[in-house]
Amino acid sequence: MEGEGLYDGLDAVEMDVGLWSPGVDYLAGWREARVAADRLNRALLAAGFELSELRASATTTGDGRGVVRLAGWPGVVDRLARCLERAADDDGDAAP
Known part of the structure; x- marks a missing residue:
């Protein structure tokens, strides 16, 4: 197996957070989620x-879609x- 890459011939690679498939653009989904997570973290700080007690973080799904976890x-x-x-009661309805 000398000269072969570690993942040559595999259809998917198992990583710490799940299964990664070749050809899926995980980075684009993660970047989108990172922007949203950063915005939410700034709002949490402002509130x-x-x-250290409550934080949003970015990740992706198996198909590359971004996910924000709180x-x-x-x-x-x-x-x-x-x-x-309280914010929903003040507005009458929760904003989407």
């Missing part, structure tokens, strides 16, 4: 949240839920 301590997530509920 008084600490990113993770935080349960009490902090509960505080965020209360803020969103």
